Amino acid sequence: MxxxxxxxxxxxxxxxxxxxxxxxxxxxxxxxxxxxxxxxxxxxxxxxxxxxxxxxxxxxxxxxxxxxxxxxxxxxxxxxxxxxxxxxxxxxxxxxxxxxxxxxxxxxxxxxxxxxxPEMFATAWLNLFIEGNLKRQERVLLHAGASGIGTTAIQLCGLFGHPCFVTVGSQEKLETCLRLGADAGWNRHDGSFVEAVNAWGGADMILDPVGGGYLADNQQVLNQDGRMVLIGLMGGRMDELDLGRMLMKRQRLIGSTLRTxxxxxxxxxxxxxxxxxxxxxxxxxxxxxxxxxxxxxxxxxxxxxxxxxxxxxxxxxxxxxx
Structure with a gap:
């Protein structure tokens, strides 16, 4: 062959x-x-x-x-x-x-x-509903919302009753995500997403393929009992967490891979x-x-x-x- x-x-x-x-x-x-x-x-x-x-x-x-x-x-x-x-x-x-x-x-x-x-829907389903344990009407922050997994997760969130906020790399990509059903979004080139996501109502669950450089901001928008599901390292392997915030807000960081x-x-x-x-x-x-x-x-x-x-x-x- x-x-x-x-x-x-x-x-x-x-x-x-x-x-x-x-x-x-x-x-x-x-x-x-x-x-x-x-x-x-x-x-x-x-x-x-x-x-x-x-x-x-x-x-x-x-x-x-x-x-x-x-x-x-x-x-x-x-x-x-x-x-x-x-x-x-x-x-x-x-x-x-x-x-x-x-x-x-x-x-x-x-x-x-x-x-x-297979990969898009399996990854999105695994991390939203199994690892992320989404409950109806919980709010979702999707980083890299215009990716294959992001565009799939937007649709699954809409179908199963979860408002979602996306971060993307261009206005064109943001418009595509909104057409697919995202409730709101942010162009990462405009700076930190923290203020916009908190004004939207914060996130109960975050699907993050970025990792390094995003964890501290993720913590600032994650609601009480919120979950961050880390599925990639586009931003690097190393970052810092505020453990005090994690304890007081009962936040959880979950690492997840499908391939292995x-x-x-x-x-x-x-x-x-x-x-x-x-x-x-x-x-x-x-x-x-x-x-x-x-x-x-x-x-x-x-x-x-x-x-x-x-x-x-x-x-x-x-x-x-x-």
């Missing part, structure tokens, strides 16, 4: 060994589309190695068609259109993955749109999506916000676009483009 390899800091589409054999609980997928995530950029830079035993090939989500099933697989059959959440290996013509990490393509969706679902969870752990999140989100996707109540796509051979250009913070929503790579 062909797959993306990192050679001299470039992404090269070249022939490599296909995954050999499948376990009884796995499926083999012929990949049509792959999603681009910041984790891919970090892995490429040597900052985010894949979990032990996972493919070294970049790529955490795909859509495609099942070409082989393990002998104990009952939920899928050869020929089924599916999307999958991976620990690695998505920038390739084939992937092998545990069936728990696979979902059918929602009714009315093609494979292109389906590739934008077991197939069972990923499957738990996908099962929740299948029950609570897939029917709403089919009814058109939710939609993945796709920015642009590139042929897999031009993965370098797609990475540069994401690295430059130019994207609003999901960036995709066409493998077969089916």
């Amino acid at each position: 062909f797959a993306i390899a990192v050679e001299n800091e470039a992404l090269v589409w070249q022939e490599c060994e296909a995954p050999q054999g499948i376990a009884s609980d796995e499926v083999r997928i012929e990949v049509a589309w792959a999603g681009v995530n910041r984790a891919d950029l970090m892995q490429r830079a040597g900052q985010y190695p894949p979990p032990e035993g996972a493919s070294q090939i970049l790529g955490l989500e795909v859509s495609g068609t099942i070409r082989e099933v393990g002998r104990h697989v009952e939920r899928f059959k050869v020929g089924d259109p599916v999307c999958a959440l991976l620990s690695g290996g998505g920038y390739a013509e084939e992937v092998v993955v545990n069936e728990l990490q696979v979902l059918p393509v929602p009714e009315g969706y093609g494979l292109r749109e389906a590739a934008a679902l 969870r077991s197939p069972k752990g990923k499957g738990m999140v996908l099962d929740a999506l299948y029950v609570h989100v897939w029917p709403r996707l089919a009814r058109g109540e939710l939609r993945p916000h796709i920015d642009r796509s590139w042929p897999i051979q031009e993965a370098d250009a797609a990475h540069a676009y994401v690295q430059d913070n130019a994207s609003t929503g999901k960036v995709l790579l066409a493998v077969t483009g089916a």
